[in-house]
Amino acid sequence: MLEQILETKRKEIETIILPPQNNVKRISLINALKHSKRKPALIAEVKKASPSKGVIRPNFEPIAIAKAYEEAGAAAISVLTDQRYFEGHRDYLIQVKQAVQVPILRKDFIIDRKQIEESVRIGADAVLLIGEALEVKKLYDLYEEAYEKGLECLVEVHERDTLERILTVFTPKLIGVNNRNLKTFQTSLDTTKEMARLLPKESLFVSESGISSYKEIQTVREYGADAILVGESLMKKENVLSAVRELFGEVNSFVDTP
Numbered sequence: 001m002l003e004q005i006l007e008t009k010r011k012e013i014e015t016i017i018l019p020p021q022n023n024v025k026r027i028s029l030i031n032a033l034k035h036s037k038r039k040p041a042l043i044a045e046v047k048k049a050s051p052s053k054g055v056i057r058p059n060f061e062p063i064a065i066a067k068a069y070e071e072a073g074a075a076a077i078s079v080l081t082d083q084r085y086f087e088g089h090r091d092y093l094i095q096v097k098q099a100v101q102v103p104i105l106r107k108d109f110i111i112d113r114k115q116i117e118e119s120v121r122i123g124a125d126a127v128l129l130i131g132e133a134l135e136v137k138k139l140y141d142l143y144e145e146a147y148e149k150g151l152e153c154l155v156e157v158h159e160r161d162t163l164e165r166i167l168t169v170f171t172p173k174l175i176g177v178n179n180r181n182l183k184t185f186q187t188s189l190d191t192t193k194e195m196a197r198l199l200p201k202e203s204l205f206v207s208e209s210g211i212s213s214y215k216e217i218q219t220v221r222e223y224g225a226d227a228i229l230v231g232e233s234l235m236k237k238e239n240v241l242s243a244v245r246e247l248f249g250e251v252n253s254f255v256d257t258p
């Protein structure tokens, strides 16, 4: 699946027309995660569909969703911009960035410098770089390019090998462990557990995907996650504001009175 997505991306890159620079104030994702009141900090994702689940949220209003996430105390918002597989759009990111004060992560398959420039122009604060999608040298190149242009990077890994290869070249400031295997789409929090002990202690650590309950939040927190990235389980709920509070164990839908 990942290979197929990357193949589509390679073709798309040539067709990208760079939009004009959107006037924005850039905010640090890393700072926002570090100073979050919620622990672990929440990166809440704006995602209409995914290759594994199809359409998750038919009634998709990115601005309203983002505002609700912000109100619910999300430290940052992740916006899917891939059109083909996730029904996202770069315009959603432009709109969301203008509607909230928290930093925005561009969630896409970045494989070329042109996409970094595009991310700068649409107003992203950070971009995702996927370890399994890039050779280490290329990944480092894009990482440097992003930082030079004022963007931070979330470096995502799923496999131990990938992480080890990256760490021989550089230490990303922000590392995401994807609990989802992009080949099989299965998620397991054991991935977070196993990768945690290999992570450099100076890197901030995000556990990504497959988190849908308060118990799971506590589990990944015990494993050492500083932040979590959650999409589907929030997107499935009509009211995302209360969905966030429920996820963090703050509201009981039913309280049994004796």
Ligand SMILES: O=P(O)(O)OC[C@@H](O)[C@@H](O)c1c[nH]c2ccccc12
Pocket: 045, 047, 107, 108, 130, 156, 178, 208, 209, 210, 211, 229, 230, 231, 232, 233
């Ligand atoms: O919807 P979930 O299971 O809560 O996962 C969110 C996020 O981690 C997931 O969307 C994701 C993680 N890495 C990616 C890379 C590309 C696209 C999407 C992703």
